[in-house]
Amino acid sequence: MIERISQFIQxxxxxxxxxxxxxxxxxxxxxxxxxxxxxxQSKWLSVIADNYPHLNLEWLITGRGSMLKETPQPxxxxxxxxxxxxxxxxxxxxxxxxxxxxxxxxxxxxxxxNFEPYNKPGVVWCNITGHSMEPELSNGxxxxxxxxxxxxxxLPYGEIYAIVTESYRTVKRIGKxxxxxxxxxxxxxxxPEYSPQDIPISMIQKVYAVLGSMHxxx
Numbered sequence: 080m081i082e083r084i085s086q087f088i089q090x091x092x093x094x095x096x097x098x099x100x101x102x103x104x105x106x107x108x109x110x111x112x113x114x115x116x117x118x119x120q121s122k123w124l125s126v127i128a129d130n131y132p133h134l135n136l137e138w139l140i141t142g143r144g145s146m147l148k149e150t151p152q153p154x155x156x157x158x159x160x161x162x163x164x165x166x167x168x169x170x171x172x173x174x175x176x177x178x179x180x181x182x183x184x185x186x187x188x189x190x191x192x193n194f195e196p197y198n199k200p201g202v203v204w205c206n207i208t209g210h211s212m213e214p215e216l217s218n219g220x221x222x223x224x225x226x227x228x229x230x231x232x233x234l235p236y237g238e239i240y241a242i243v244t245e246s247y248r249t250v251k252r253i254g255k256x257x258x259x260x261x262x263x264x265x266x267x268x269x270x271p272e273y274s275p276q277d278i279p280i281s282m283i284q285k286v287y288a289v290l291g292s293m294h295x296x297x
Contacts (some may be wrong), residue, residue: 157194167194
């Protein structure tokens with residue numbers, strides 16, 4: 080460990096004495112340890128960590144990883160464009176309820192949303208309306224979707240999906256129904272006006288995994 084302390088001091092471009100002063104160590108304590116190749120007492124680790132928060136303590140103690148903590152890159156804000164950058168946005172509402180809607184899918188996207196976590200093949204953006212999935216998904220949110228090709232009955236229960244039938248689109252958490260060949264659609268909102276509903280699997284035309292959401296930003 081003392082060898083790694085020596086490496087860190089050199090990396091910082093400071094003298095050993097300056098390092099000793101920064102951690103309030105006695106004059107020559109670190110220098111003697113470096114020269115004699117003896118480790119310092121563990122109590123100094125917390126002092127070093129407090130004075131050098133960018134130092135990776137796991138590296139200092141074990142030698143694993145990088146010397147310095149990685150600075151997290153700020154997440155870029157989503158932007159819209161008409162240049163095919165990102166995932167396409169379609170002006171289609173998925174109802175956070177069971178209201179009837181028209182299923183005239185838009186052929187061409189209105190624009191593209193460039194938001195790095197969701198710039199993946201097969202991902203599309205739509206909207207959710209209604210309140211049955213609050214507080215997880217709010218009325219007017221953009222939702223990132225990806226179509227699932229597995230049969231509905233084999234999809235993981237407990238996850239949120241966008242369901243398309245001939246009569247409506249809805250976003251719900253799915254669960255196991257009591258009846259065979261049915262699936263249970265479960266709202267998040269615990270208000271009495273919202274309740275789980277079992278529907279025949281045969282009604283379902285398409286299923287999309289809800290990958291994420293964001294509030295309206297544009």
